[in-house]
Amino acid sequence: MRTLKTLFDNNARWAGERKAVDPDFFRRLAGGQSPKYLWIGCSDARVPAEELVSLAPGELFVHRNVANLVLHTDVSSQSTVQFAVDCLQVEHIIVCGHYGCGGVKAAMENRELGLIDNWLRNIKDLCHVNREELAAIEDPEARLNRTCELNVLRQVDNVARTTIVQNAWKRGQQLSIHGWVYDMHDGLLHDLNTCVTGPDQLPPIYRLPDGEAEVDSLIR
Numbered sequence: 083m084r085t086l087k088t089l090f091d092n093n094a095r096w097a098g099e100r101k102a103v104d105p106d107f108f109r110r111l112a113g114g115q116s117p118k119y120l121w122i123g124c125s126d127a128r129v130p131a132e133e134l135v136s137l138a139p140g141e142l143f144v145h146r147n148v149a150n151l152v153l154h155t156d157v158s159s160q161s162t163v164q165f166a167v168d169c170l171q172v173e174h175i176i177v178c179g180h181y182g183c184g185g186v187k188a189a190m191e192n193r194e195l196g197l198i199d200n201w202l203r204n205i206k207d208l209c210h211v212n213r214e215e216l217a218a219i220e221d222p223e224a225r226l227n228r229t230c231e232l233n234v235l236r237q238v239d240n241v242a243r244t245t246i247v248q249n250a251w252k253r254g255q256q257l258s259i260h261g262w263v264y265d266m267h268d269g270l271l272h273d274l275n276t277c278v279t280g281p282d283q284l285p286p287i288y289r290l291p292d293g294e295a296e297v298d299s300l301i302r
Contacts, residue, residue, distance in 0.1 A: 117143045120166040120175045124150045128266050129180050149185030152240040164246045179234040180264040181227045234261045242278040243288040
């Protein structure tokens with residue numbers, strides 16, 4: 083007996099509707115993908131990446147995790163970035179958080195949750211670094227939302243500082259990293275006005291060196 087019958091029925095209806103509108107849709111899709119965008123977002127079920135930007139399957143390469151983090155020690159996110167940049171040759175990487183993020187809220191609270199505490203430690207570090215700004219925000223919701231924005235900005239930096247992205251720039255690949263936040267109260271995306279397009283926008287210590295002289299200058 084097939085379990086989750088409702089989901090299989092939904093799938094059959096969706097596939098039928100797609101073929102009715104575009105009979106060759108699945109044939110093209112099976113032929114390969116060539117998305118221009120990598121979306122790095124939160125796992126929250128209320129933030130469906132493709133739907134938010136009205137793109138069809140095959141047009142958006144997606145990586146999602148709790149609180150949309152990009153950590154240099156996380157093999158999953160780093161592998162996704164490498165595949166998107168080196169193999170798919172995406173032109174844009176979008177880090178998209180959302181206001182009211184449960185992961186960010188959990189990191190801001192002083193309580194033990196379990197294994198995820200290790201993951202959220204990175205946001206706790208962010209809160210500590212920005213403690214003066216955040217403490218000045220009296221409204222708890224506004225403070226949470228500002229932390230969500232700061233988290234996105236930090237992850238944009240983390241993406242730009244990877245050797246993957248910097249090597250792409252060195253070989254002349256056009257690649258931009260953007261920071262957005264989604265507001266589920268009205269369904270709108272908000273641009274945080276950050277866009278990194280080259281290593282000249284990075285602090286020198288994070289740039290890949292061109293040679294020994296540059297390495298020496300960074301150390302000194």
